[in-house]
Amino acid sequence: QKEVEQDPGPLSVPEGAIVSLNCTYSNSAFQYFMWYRQYSRKGPELLMYTYSSGNKEDGRFTAQVDKSSKYISLFIRDSQPSDSATYLCATSHIDTGRRALTFGSGTRLQVQP
Amino acid sequence: DVKVTQSSRYLVKRTGEKVFLECVQDMDHENMFWYRQDPGLGLRLIYFSYDVKMKEKGDIPEGYSVSREKKERFSLILESASTNQTSMYLCASSFGGGPAGSPLHFGNGTRLTVT
Numbered sequence: 001q002k003e004v005e006q007d008p009g010p011l012s013v014p015e016g017a018i019v020s021l022n023c024t025y026s027n028s029a030f031q032y033f034m035w036y037r038q039y040s041r042k043g044p045e046l047l048m049y050t051y052s053s054g055n056k057e058d059g060r061f062t063a064q065v066d067k068s069s070k071y072i073s074l075f076i077r078d079s080q081p082s083d084s085a086t087y088l089c090a091t092s093h094i095d096t097g098r099r100a101l102t103f104g105s106g107t108r109l110q111v112q113p
Numbered sequence: 114d115v116k117v118t119q120s121s122r123y124l125v126k127r128t129g130e131k132v133f134l135e136c137v138q139d140m141d142h143e144n145m146f147w148y149r150q151d152p153g154l155g156l157r158l159i160y161f162s163y164d165v166k167m168k169e170k171g172d173i174p175e176g177y178s179v180s181r182e183k184k185e186r187f188s189l190i191l192e193s194a195s196t197n198q199t200s201m202y203l204c205a206s207s208f209g210g211g212p213a214g215s216p217l218h219f220g221n222g223t224r225l226t227v228t
Contacts, residue, residue, distance in 0.1 A: 008153060034216060043117070043203055043219030044156075088155065090217075100146055100171065101217060105155035 003027055006089055006104030014112050019076040023089035023104045026070065030091040033065050034101065035074045038086045047087075048074065079111045116140070117220035119204050125226045132191040134223050136204030143209025145187035146217065147171075147179065150201040162187055163209055194227045201225075 006023045013019055021035075032051055036044035048063040050056045056063045062075040072089055086108045090101040120135040138145065144163050148156040148171075158171030160179040168179050176198060180188045187206075191198055201224050205217040 004155075006155075036219075041221070043205075043221045044217075045219070046216045049216055100158050100161050103148075103156040105153055 002105075003102050004089060004091055004104040007107055008105055010108040010110055012110045012112060013079055015079060015081060017079050017111075019074075019079050019083070019109060019111075021074040021076075021087050021089075021107050021109070023072045024070055025072070025091055025102075027091075027093070028067070028070065029093045030102075032092040033063070033072050034090040034092075035061075035063055036088040036090060036103075038088060038106065040085075044088055076109075079109075081111050081113045084109060084111050117204055117206055117218050119202075119220040119223050121223050122221065123224050123226075125228065126191075126194050127228055128195060130191075130194045130227075132194050132225065132227075134189040134191075134202055134204075134225070136187045136189070136220060137185050138187075138204075138206040138218070139185065140206065140208075140218070141184065142206035142218075143184070144207040144215070145181065146205040146207075147177075147187065147189045148203045148205065149173070150203055150222070156203065159189065194225075196227050199225060199227045 004025045035048040037047045038044040053065050053067045060077045064073040086106040088106045089104040117138045146161040147159040150156050162168045162181040178190045201222045203222045204220045207215040207217050
């Protein structure tokens with residue numbers, strides 16, 4: 001079993017829709033949670049960063065962490081064609097000693113104009 | 114803005130060749146990483162380094178080695194390239210003084226094809 005599971009999609013939605021992207025993880029030691037966005041032929045770029053449980057909002061994006069169910073979500077409101085990309089969730093232990101992240105496999109999102 | 118630069122966007126090499134992938138970051142980050150990205154498998158950690166001349170194995174180090182002689186430069190070496198090493202290779206860096214979950218900053222990747 002992978003430590004972080006993510007539905008690969010593709011997910012296709014019309015412009016203006018609310019998008020929900022989700023990951024589950026197996027290791028309760030994970031404390032840091034991130035979402036990266038990766039456009040085609042580019043490296044991933046950090047989108048959202050949260051510590052422990054709760055919600056974090058940044059413009060049209062909301063990251064949500066539920067540690068009790070080991071579930072992390074990214075919501076995109078009023079989705080735009082420019083949001084079309086692959087979204088990767090990532091997690092990290094509070095102190096692994098290796099300072100690396102564990103990634104989900106990514107969900108490909110297509111927002112149709 | 115942090116800039117992580119990978120020297121090649123595309124590489125085509127033959128089986129058995131020795132391959133060098135170079136990565137340079139300009140933000141004085143202590144930590145540097147090499148991942149490979151494959152469809153359905155996501156990003157998998159090959160090696161990382163948290164200081165000059167220091168290196169640690171990641172999840173899939175077999176067939177690879179690394180070199181970090183200067184803080185800003187981290188090289189990935191394929192000693193004898195094989196077709197199963199055809200992949201997208203991503204270099205990343207992060208601040209070493211923060212918590213274990215410091216965000217990574219990625220380069221744009223090197224797509225390596227081994228024929």
